[in-house]
Amino acid sequence: MSDEVLVEIDGGVAIITINRPQAKNAVNGVVARGIAAALDELEERGDVAAYVLTGAGGTFCAGMDLKGFLKGDLPYVEGRGFGGIAEAPPKKPIVAAVEGYALAGGFELALACDIIVAAETAVFGLPEPKRGLVAAAGGVMRLPRRIPYHVAMEIALTGDHFPASRLHEVGLVNHVTPAGEALARAVELAxxxxxxxxxxxAATKRVIVESADWSGEEMFRRQAEIIDPVFGSKDAMEGAAAFAEKRAPVWKGE
Incomplete structure (x- = not known):
């Protein structure tokens, strides 16, 4: 794995850091492949239950590396899309910790996460139209599913920057922290x-994500297909036993 993507594991949480502060963590091919490789490994690890995605040097991600793009260095991974995550987010929960800029593809990386924690000084935006482009890494599709239609349209069509406080108002950002504290809060949540x-x-996240397309007639049947194995698992028995015995459960993932 490249040193442009760092992974630290602590207390069941893997912190994935885009480490290109000199380029405001703009995503190039190396970063995209590094994130994808990290997730491929982490999804199989039993000692990791949640992720935090962040950026080094006080910036989350300024988007695609346009200089690399002009040279043919595309920040995509086959089957995973932009940044190695946009088209195929992980099965395990992932929290974005945003400081500084989350612009263009950087905003789209945050949208690929399940929870967003942002510093009060963080700035979000989809400036692609200002560059003759379209926010095609999930921005124009995910945003109107997460916030009111007219707010999404303003963000997507103007290409302007919007503060974390505004996105917290419309329900996109879960928590706003003082500057420099987004990562700590995100890790606490994770x-x-x-x-x-x-x-x-995993089952809870899958139902929430997939049920958006389910009809009323099929929703409980399709939910049952996902959650019935959970109710019959050893962990379900352990959860009940731990509650009865007034102790912390010991999960096995079985």
């Missing part, structure tokens, strides 16, 4: 998530 049963977490 650790709380990681304390829960891994099978239950």
């Amino acid at each position: 650790r709380r998530i990681a304390g829960n049963a891994p099978l239950a977490l």
Whole structure:
């Protein structure tokens, strides 16, 4: 794995850091492949239950590396899309910790996450139209599903910058922190998530993501297909036993 993508594992949480501060963590091919490779490994690890995605040097991500783009260096991974995550987010929960800029593809990386924590000084935007481009890495598709239509249109069509406070108002940003504290808050959240049963977490996330396209007639049937194995798992028995015995559960992911 390249040193442009760093991974630190602590307390069941893997912190994935885009490490190109000199380029405001703009995503190139190396970063995209590094994130994809990290997730390929981490998804299989039993000691990791949640992720935090962040950027080094006080900036989350300024988007695609346009200089690399002009040279033919594309920041995509086959089957995973932009940044190695936009088209195929991980099965395990992932929290974005945003400081500084989350622009263009950087905003789209945050949108690929399940929870967003942002510093009060963080700035979001989809400036692609100002460059003759379209926010094709999930921006124009995910944004109107997460916030009101007219707000999404303003963000996508103007290409302007919007503060974290505004996106918190419309429900896109979960928590706003003082500058420099987004990562700590995101890790705290991820650790709380990681304390829960891994099978239950994966099934819960899958139902929330996939059920958006389910009809009323099929929703409970399709949910049952996903969650019934969880109710029959050893972890479900352990959760009940731990509650009865007034102790912390020991999850096995089985």
